Amino acid sequence: MMSSPTVFLVDDDAAVTRAITSLASLMLLRILPFASAESFLAIKDEELQNEGCLILDIRLPGMSGLDLQRTLRERQCALPVIIISGHADVPLTVEAMRGGALTVLEKPFGLEMIKSQILRAIDLDHQRRDQERQRDLLRERLNKLTAREREVLALIPLGLTNKQIAAQLHLTLRAIEDRRARLMRRLGVRSIAELLLLVQQAQATT
């Protein structure tokens, strides 16, 4: 699972690809170069499970870089994207940034510039994956609750008192107090504040 971060590079220019490949090996990163958007899309999903980032040229034969960016978004691939272009005019840059690109670099660019952007992208991807993993754990824990406990949990964030919850669920106050204590124990939270935070984190979208 934790192999070294991967830089995916989609650029049709062989010289630029060679230069960025050298750079990646200098940074001790794994690099997978592709000459077209289509060949990148043909790779297996497992490859994309790796932590990393995508360096994408806008002008490509066949499918363009912006189209690839769109396709990835539709497929809910959250890999951070660094756009590189030989001619980054304003409309293109705006479209790329609006499409969620981390940054747009115009060729030629300095080594430090691309290096720092790659590191930043990988760092962001790392953080995102961490959060996702945590959220998955939380969801798992929430899923372990019984249906009755979940009934109660759904009403707590609405700010209802135990009495009100009891009334709404047609149960005794005692039963609600019991369930509430049990679910807090199961989720490993000690206060209502912690419980609310946990629910919020679990509900956060990708």
Added chain:
Amino acid sequence: MFNLAESFFTVTIPHMSSTSPKASMLGTKLQTEKSTIIAVTLLASLIFIIDAFLPLGVAGGVPYVAVILVALRSASARLVYGAAATCSLLTLVDIAVSPGPGNTEWWKVIVNRCLALFAIWVTAFLGRQRNVAAERQRRHLADLAHLSRTKTAEFLAGSLAHELNQPLAAVALQAEIAGQLLAAEGSSSLIEVRDLLKTALSEIAQQSLRASMIIRALRDLVRRAPSERQRTDLNALVQDSIRLAQPAAAHASIELRVFADSRLPLIEIDRIQIQQVILNLLQNAVDALVMSNSVERLISVTTRVSESQELVVEISDSGPGLSQEQRQRLFEPFSSTKPHGLGLGLNISRSIIEAHGGRLALLGVELETTHTHHGTRFALFLPSG
């Protein structure tokens, strides 16, 4: 007479043929000038000798007109008027050396001689006027060609700038990588660092050359060069043009295919102008494919020798082809199907090809029944000799 003098000249001064294209170009120009002078001298001498043996009553001065016609092959006014003056002098000198008036009255002799002078000078003047007009027209075409060439350059410039940034990006990165390798020399094995450095440096050298080639190609295109003809490899010219148009085509996801006939002989042409025609046809093909949003995007460029020994460059695209109306207005100036077209490209292209004694034609206009083989097919024919 003229050809004889020309071959005579090449035999006597063989060292005139130089290897540099510019020098050889200048050489050919000088050679034509000199061979014209020799032809003029020989012809004038011949006429003078014949005239000297004829009685003065015969209008022996009139054939000097032929000398003027030969002199007019040169663009130099000095040569033409010099020849006219020399012929006039010879006409008058003949009065002294000829066997005498025979049985013609002297006043008729004088009138005959004056008529000869008149014919010589009228020919010289009218001929010069024609030459000047032709020269002006040629320059006019060159100006127009330059104008349309800058349009073509504009079309190519964006994609070429993009193309230029690729090698520059590689150079910039590799240079910095080399610097970092040097800085990190101590930490990893020396041999490995040396290999990586070697790669980076050779990559820098190669990509710099690539960048300079792109710049040179563009510079040649926009240079306002005087019209010069030189012996050219048409296939190489086609390859150069393809290299210029490639980025623009790639940008539009168009595949460019070249089928070059390697048996093509060298041909004496104005390189820049013929390249302009090829680029213009390529640009039209790219535009046609982009505007029609064709699914199949292919442009093929073919060179061959026709049955009548003409050199042919054929450019065809997989676009929707031309309508009957477009075909009729094809070469009409200021008629364009493009939103920002000047409508001069094909018109100027045709003028250029015709100035080379060739022709520019739309091929395959007969409607084909199958829908797979539509598209536009242009061909330029250039005489090989």
